[in-house]
Amino acid sequence: MSASASQSELRLVVLGPVHAGSKPAVCSILGLQDNQLGTDEEKGSKHRGEAAGRQMVVFSSPGWFSSTFNPKKRKEHISSLISLSSPGPHAFLLCVPVDQPADGEAKALDVLKKLFGPSAVSGNTIVLFTHIEELEEDEQLEEYLTTWRKDLLELVERCGGRYHTLETRGGGPEEKKAVEELLEKVEQAVKESGTQHFSCNLFREAEERLRQRQQEMVMQRRKEQGDEEPPTNSPEATEEEMEAVREEAERSICDFDLDVDSIFPSTTVSTSSPAPSFLRGLWEKLIGWIRWLPSLVGRESLLGSLVGLFVGGQYGGMVGATVGSVATEMGRRKTEKTK
Template sequence: MSASASQSGLRLVLLGQRNAARRPAVCSLLDLEDQPGPDVDGVQGCSKQRGEAAGRQVVVVSSPAWFSSACDPEERTKHISSLIASSSPGPHAFLLCVPLNQPADGEARALDALIQLLGPSAVASNTIILFTHTEELDEDEQLEEYLITWRKDLQNLVERCGDRYHTLETRNGGPEEKQAVEELLEKVEQVVKESGGQHFSYPLYQEAEERVREKQVELVSERRGEELSDQASPTNSHPEVSEEEMGAVREEAERSIGDLNVDVDSIFSSPAVLASSPALSPLGGLWEKLLAWIRWLPTLVRREALLGALVGLFVGGPVGGMVGASVGSVATEVGRRNTQKNK
């Protein structure tokens, strides 16, 4: 592990839809202690989990889905500010939780918004796709095979993130689960290595870190009833402040940071974010609906159903529908008999 990462542990920012990403499950797998953030003017802030995973100190910061089109603009500013302050001076990696059982529109928007907020390298060099809901896969089906064959929308997300992806969900748990955690953290460390051994940095994070440090000095002064000199640095050990107390002061300072200088309107009115869910052609729309339906079927049935649906889709009309249904039925029956023969 790099010197930068080893001093304070690995900081991870966890992004994902509120209900689909299974963020609590991820933190449970990492065996982290949940520390919910405070309400800020009635808006629930970020949560911060910390603990030891695979022999490493790990901190995971997660927030509401501020990139969602349903998020109120005023709340969005608070969520982003809380997220940046809580993961300051910068994360070692962003983990975007992506469920296999849903379309990727929301996650594509998340990547576009992250680029507008923190620059292209936040996605291209510092984000790992973390797949959830892997019960979508059949027992003999590999995640990579599923992505390439059935889910080009998810494969596009992976490609945008430098082909970095992972899942913590395993079929057998136990040793496999521990190995999955180990492999994830190794991928995070590889991200750090490729970034020159440093955590992610950006002007917005630099602004947040400066404000957090100023607040630390203020809080320590208030607790000790004394004025610290202008040259005093909160990162240096104060003779009367323990490391544990300084950590508590640091987190209090992070929670106290108000809205940062984030131009939310500019970010979410940008062409890139607005184009995250482009309008499909009529044929393309039918194809997307077809794939959405087919992916719920078992692998064997899935392939034959796709064959029949393709015929019906491209022949068109009542005749195409009947021909497609017939082709699909015949192919399914042939596949079933071949399966029985091989047993």
């Protein structure tokens, strides 16, 4: 990659599993259809395109920050993320569903901080809210966050107050405008950071290894073509030659010495606590009950207690408390609307 190309393109890393809305987010940014991104949900993918007059590189990374993710696969995904987004992304976009608990996404920010340093979160991460269709028709995202989702607001605060959504009710021009506004927020974050893009020791190491690997590949190609020794008065490899082997070189160095055990000290789920997928399913059912059964509105505390007892353990307490507060806020909003 030439220096000019690296500076002109905008590199984004979209974090989150498919159910969190990461795939539609990538499609919205690049103006693609779902079938153009492939069907493998477990692998990260890199896509080039154009948005709002800017050359874009968007890397989609699955939910490797989950404690249930295979440790070996996790290391491969993180290494791939570093290599494919080198010399460093302009922003990390953390996909956060508005209709689910935020504990998993909070852990994702913890992981980013441990991997790349505090500035990766506070200076270069934007919360990208998804599943906005779950909001009431006349309800704005900001209103929803401030009235009953303090947990999501905490995520936003950790990310320097930056959040956005690409999901619109109007479609067409509104979707295009949403993408433009996102890129403006990315560029503003980069400007405030005082750097050309995010960087840290891992990304600097990645770029150095990439340059070395590119040189090796160019020399090998010359040798195969019968030009074993380049002229003494010419550079070892031109920028054009280096660019031609860039993507192949990126795929060949995806093996970084990462101490994932220190970042993920425990990769097992307690037998006394339900799996995250179960908790998400329970959450969705409870939210459905709260929304559609007004008779539950007057039993907020009881509902939270029952959930805590049913789930059990540390997770039960957290989920029960969250459900109780959600029910209370829902009841207050319904009461206000009927006045």
